[in-house]
């Protein structure tokens with residue numbers, strides 16, 4: 001089954017950003033979307049992750065057309081099956097990093113994985129308030145929070161933007177292993193070509209179209 005299937009998606013703000021975008025994501029697969037600044041990568045990611053309605057075309061998540069879904073079903077899919085890692089972290093600032101993870105734990109009934117915290121190198125600062133953490137630490141807490149939820153599809157917009165290369169590579173490996181072990185998939189938006197090419201497939205948004213380049 002496709003985790004995600006987008007057919008003939010188009011979007012226009014003041015001008016046409018892209019049209020006829022068709023894309024599929026299968027279990028255990030990762031895909032990257034690259035392109036110039038302003039080409040519409042984040043907008044496309046918002047459409048694929050249900051944050052923005054497609055003006056044309058169809059998006060199916062877990063085999064279901066989102067246009068035909070009731071509000072409750074859509075909320076449920078968003079809450080349990082989608083993991084969003086965007087540039088703004090949406091962490092609860094008044095709380096500690098650990099309390100932020102507890103929210104995901106309670107929502108999903110999963111436990112917080114100590115090995116995951118070690119691997120993300122946030123185990124030592126997990127009791128600190130989010131506001132006391134560096135940008136890179138906050139980014140890793142938000143990654144830990146998403147993975148604790150055990151989503152079927154990860155949507156990530158520059159998830160390693162605040163990290164040094166070594167840590168970024170470790171985080172990407174974590175994502176790839178997560179997808180394989182959990183029959184999940186990932187859509188990554190990035191400016192980093194090298195990072196993008198670690199994914200199974202790479203697409204470029206250019207001249208208002210999505211071109212597969214790997």
Ligand SMILES: Nc1ncnc2c1ncn2[C@@H]1O[C@H](COP(=O)(O)OP(=O)(O)OP(=O)(O)O)[C@@H](O)[C@H]1O
Nearest residue numbers: 013014017035036037038039040041042043044191
């Ligand atoms: N809500 C909005 N209303 C109007 N225009 C918007 C809106 N969101 C984005 N845009 C415009 O759409 C274009 C594409 O934006 P988007 O953020 O999708 O590009 P991007 O490829 O992700 O860029 P970057 O690589 O710089 O993050 C930009 O020109 C932006 O100003």
